[in-house]
Amino acid sequence: MSNALMNRPPVDDRPQPPSFSKRRLPRWAPAAIALVSVAAGCGAGLLAGWQSRVQWGLIAALVFVAGTYLVTTVVEGKRQAKDRIATSLVWVCFVLAIVPLASLAWTTVTRGLRVLDGYFLSHSMAGLQNDEPGGGVYHAIIGTLEQVGLATLMAVPIGLLTAVYLVEYGRGRLAKAVTFFVDVMTGIPSIVAGLFILSTWVLTFGMGFSGFAGSMALAILMMPVVVRSTEEMLKLVPDELREASLALGVPKWRTILKVVLPTAVGGIATGVMLAVARITGETAPVLLLVSGSMFINNDPFNDVQSSLPLYVFEQYAVGTPAAVDRAWAAALVLIAIVMLLNLLARGIARWKAPKAR
Amino acid sequence: MAKRIDVSGLSAFYGSHKAIDDISMTVEPCSVTAFIGPSGCGKSTFLRTLNRMHEVTPGGRVEGKVMLDDENLYASGIDPVAVRRTVGMVFQRPNPFPTMSIRDNVTAGLRLNGSYKKRELDEIVEKSLRGANLWNEVKDRLDRPGAGLSGGQQQRLCIARAIAVEPEVLLMDEPCSALDPISTLAVEDLIGELKQRFTIVIVTHNMQQAARVSDRTAFFNLSGIGEPGRLVEIDDTERIFSNPSVQATEDYISGRFG
Numbered sequence A: 001m002s003n004a005l006m007n008r009p010p011v012d013d014r015p016q017p018p019s020f021s022k023r024r025l026p027r028w029a030p031a032a033i034a035l036v037s038v039a040a041g042c043g044a045g046l047l048a049g050w051q052s053r054v055q056w057g058l059i060a061a062l063v064f065v066a067g068t069y070l071v072t073t074v075v076e077g078k079r080q081a082k083d084r085i086a087t088s089l090v091w092v093c094f095v096l097a098i099v100p101l102a103s104l105a106w107t108t109v110t111r112g113l114r115v116l117d118g119y120f121l122s123h124s125m126a127g128l129q130n131d132e133p134g135g136g137v138y139h140a141i142i143g144t145l146e147q148v149g150l151a152t153l154m155a156v157p158i159g160l161l162t163a164v165y166l167v168e169y170g171r172g173r174l175a176k177a178v179t180f181f182v183d184v185m186t187g188i189p190s191i192v193a194g195l196f197i198l199s200t201w202v203l204t205f206g207m208g209f210s211g212f213a214g215s216m217a218l219a220i221l222m223m224p225v226v227v228r229s230t231e232e233m234l235k236l237v238p239d240e241l242r243e244a245s246l247a248l249g250v251p252k253w254r255t256i257l258k259v260v261l262p263t264a265v266g267g268i269a270t271g272v273m274l275a276v277a278r279i280t281g282e283t284a285p286v287l288l289l290v291s292g293s294m295f296i297n298n299d300p301f302n303d304v305q306s307s308l309p310l311y312v313f314e315q316y317a318v319g320t321p322a323a324v325d326r327a328w329a330a331a332l333v334l335i336a337i338v339m340l341l342n343l344l345a346r347g348i349a350r351w352k353a354p355k356a357r
Numbered sequence B: 001m002a003k004r005i006d007v008s009g010l011s012a013f014y015g016s017h018k019a020i021d022d023i024s025m026t027v028e029p030c031s032v033t034a035f036i037g038p039s040g041c042g043k044s045t046f047l048r049t050l051n052r053m054h055e056v057t058p059g060g061r062v063e064g065k066v067m068l069d070d071e072n073l074y075a076s077g078i079d080p081v082a083v084r085r086t087v088g089m090v091f092q093r094p095n096p097f098p099t100m101s102i103r104d105n106v107t108a109g110l111r112l113n114g115s116y117k118k119r120e121l122d123e124i125v126e127k128s129l130r131g132a133n134l135w136n137e138v139k140d141r142l143d144r145p146g147a148g149l150s151g152g153q154q155q156r157l158c159i160a161r162a163i164a165v166e167p168e169v170l171l172m173d174e175p176c177s178a179l180d181p182i183s184t185l186a187v188e189d190l191i192g193e194l195k196q197r198f199t200i201v202i203v204t205h206n207m208q209q210a211a212r213v214s215d216r217t218a219f220f221n222l223s224g225i226g227e228p229g230r231l232v233e234i235d236d237t238e239r240i241f242s243n244p245s246v247q248a249t250e251d252y253i254s255g256r257f258g
Helices: A002-007 A029-048 A053-075 A078-112 A118-122 A138-169 A173-186 A190-204 A211-236 A239-247 A252-280 A284-289 A308-318 A321-352 B043-049 B080-086 B102-111 B118-131 B135-141 B151-164 B181-194 B207-213 B237-242 B247-253
Strands: B005-014 B017-027 B032-036 B060-068 B087-090 B169-173 B199-203 B216-222 B229-236
Touching (some): A138 A211, A173 A211, A211 A284, A239 B087, A284 A308, B080 B087, B102 B118, B181 B199, B237 B247
Parallel strands (some): B017 B229, B169 B199
16 A cells, blocks of 8 residues: 555656747748738728828838737747747838839839830831830940940959959058059949040040940949959958969969969859949940930941930930830830840859859 | 978068977988977978968068978079979868869869870879879769869869879878868878878878878977977987977877976
């Protein structure tokens, strides 16, 4: 009998160790809260009769963040609530960033597709009144490609070599000065670059307006971007690779050419393409130096040309429905070209990137 | 083929900081010499002065003489690039070129220094990879990237790359510190084979390794923090590990150090 009593498990009056399982919100909870807050935003907006959808969205965002916090505090506790509030803020910011982008893309595509066709891409504005429908962007595409191509040809070698100098050779005062001026150049407004070329090339040397004049201004804008991105990419190449190559008795210049640059080429290509994308959309220097034209001019070194941003600007300024349609279509073409260039850069980066297997 | 290294009165600096002070020693041809000593005592710095890699570091500067047979590596008019072709180096961490295949990694030193015929290169690839005990493991995937190999294989690939340029001296800076025991054994066996052809200098933190692979051992130490490193003694490995002539060496080897 006493034996049986002894064998009974003793009553455990020690404090229980904290359990690891806590009450959790179900997986669908954030989505549900988001739905409710969107409904709340729309409801509040409708009731108050606000016209602006921005206000609806802001209400929804506030309700979402506050609702997440409250619900989580009640169900899961304070620490989880902090975690959830950070997550919900990230989501709200993501939506805030994506909405203008999506709306921009949507507007450009829907409005641009109205007149965008093979005829539009293959004809210029020659012999057309501004308010007439028809015409095209061929001359502007040619102009943009030539000007951007020339600018790239000028800026990339200089920028690349500058970056190589800064990372591989530059020590002391000259390197610091170069870095400083590259930083200053990054901040040059595009119109200032245009005015600089206008005052030297056109007004002082008396060379006429031309695609080349524009591309020189574009090269000025492009150079610091190329230097900066290339510099960062070269710094990422481990010193061990440089040393390995030097220790094999490879001269420094060959080490840079055959080991350092190939290792970084993916990143460099991406940087160059970002710079190209930046200058492709520049209007101000082109307006000052290329001046605009209705006609096809394949020669960037003589006479005025057109370019896509300039064409958009001109057509929008005309303001007739036909011209505005053309402006949107040209904007779409411009975005498409930049996107194609970006895809190209990604392709190069992926193709050239160091592989593990 | 292998050359004798004769160092006298060598000091190395990083900017104004003196890292090693007045080192003199002789490294015999076709032998393995191990450098041991606590971290920061200048073993690696000294090793890097032997093929003029020290001056690659910004601020790196060397005083003194390093004679390779009859030539002073630090005489004026000596081309550091030519020195490095004669005195090869293997680093602590395996560093194959990530953009190159296994084959191209092995022949990098040759291809980057001149043009070779494909037949010649193929022969050199096989010879060097066999020399590094790696041929059987990679012969079917010579065109795969070198970065896809395991750490131990990568290190042997780096050794193959170093011996492909036919140096006369091979410097190894803790070549096994990032490797597992099996890869370490492979590299150590390799060192034993390579010493038939090369003069080998190896820095190691592993005293058993020094005892296993080397013919002679040099013990480095620093007299205090901020002081430059010095060579305490160099002697036959057996003597260093059984009956060193300096007390500090015995303390370090037996773990009674510091």
